[in-house]
Amino acid sequence: MEAIEIFAHNPGPMTGAGNHTYLIPGRRTVLIDAGTGDPRHLDAVDRELSARGRRLDAVLVTHAHGDHASGAGALAARWPEAAFFKYPSPARDGKYPAPWQPLADGDRVRAGDGLLTVVHTPGHAPDHVAFWDEAAATLFCGDLAVLGSTVVILWSHGGSVTQYLASLERVLALAPQRMLPAHGPVIEDPRALLLAYRAxxxxxxxxxxxxxxxxxxxxxxxxxxxxxxxxxxxxxxxxxxxxxxxxxxxxxxxxxxxxxxxxxxxxxxxxxxxxxxx
Ligand SMILES: [Zn+2]
Incomplete structure (x- = not known):
């Protein structure tokens, strides 16, 4: 499926150059990750939608960290018909109000003209999910991996090394050919990076x-x-x-x-x- 990278305009000490979000246009046009609500992000989403004559149908969020989820309210205000989905995180979801609907591991979600499978990949955050485009062997990997860096596991934010290692194994078993992350460049050799993370x-x-x-x-x-x-x-x-x-x-x-x-x-x-x- 086609994925248009849209910059969230939120560079900072915790986000590096800032987040990538991904718009998947088609019969059901979906945005992966909500950014922070920066008006430049919303305008860029709007431009891509208008260019294709689409409206925003759904927003899928990888986890309830501010740089991925805090823009949900602004997106909901601009596109009131859009549905919002994430893996539930009772402790944090209230921080980022939107009409959240729950995702579960293994759910198949319509996106563009195809399907994404929800892969629960906790470790960086308890509610972290990746979205698997099996047809293209592409994983929208959120904060599971960042090329050129390692992933922060914050104990006080529910981070778990045990869960993170299990998530790496799970993704290795999927054998993605490409991973589209929330930070940093496209990962063209996922296996090498995942093995380096394990080491x-x-x-x-x-x-x-x-x-x-x-x-x-x-x-x-x-x-x-x-x-x-x-x-x-x-x-x-x-x-x-x-x-x-x-x-x-x-x-x-x-x-x-x-x-x-x-x-x-x-x-x-x-x-x-x-x-x-x-
Ligand atoms: Zn995060």
Whole structure:
């Protein structure tokens, strides 16, 4: 299906050059991601619609972060007939009022003259979905991947390394030929990027375990060792990432927590010393 990239006009420290949204024209004209409501974005959507004699029928949002969802209200005001869809996020959806209808994993959504399949891909955010155009082997991947960068997993915003790794595996299994992201250039070799992300998370986890083994017990101590040259302003963000990795290790029983301190859990007893080997 045809996808027209439309810039959301929201450059900033968290969005880089700003977000891409994608207009899919056809019998049911759909916009993927809502941007932030910048009038230049709305006007650009309007121009593309007018050029094709279409109206906006639906808006599909990848997740409830402001740069993807906060423009929904402005779009709803300009195109009152449009329907709005996202995977429910009870904690955050109220922040971005629009007549949201729920998406579920595996839903098939009409878009343009074809179909998109909803792929729930939590990790960056609990409600993150990607949209799979099977006919073109193209994935609208939201914030699952950003070429030239890694994806931020903010523990305090519901980010989960365990879920993110599972989402990477899920998308690897789809074997997309192309991914259209919300940030950065089109991803022409998704497999290479997804494998690099997997390796990056493993390397980061190894660094966290190494810092723990060297006696760093608190998140600020670990950040100081893992990111020695990081500027002060970015340290809280790095702490969020370390925390997200610690939660995975806690879930796996490989790390224990006591208040603000973390410690590695010793390897289980070798079999020769355990009851099983009597
Ligand atoms: Zn995001």
């Amino acid at each position: 990056h998370r493993q390397a980061r986890e190894d660094q966290v375990l190494d810092a723990l083994a060297r006696g760093c017990g608190t998140i600020p101590e670990m950040v100081a060792v893992i990111y020695p040259d990081l500027q002060e302003a970015l340290r809280p963000m790095a702490g969020e990432s370390v925390h997200a990795h610690l939660v995975k290790l806690l879930d796996e029983g490989r790390v224990a927590q006591d208040g603000e301190r973390f410690a590695p859990v010793r390897d289980p007893l070798p079999r020769s010393l355990s009851g099983e080997a009597r």
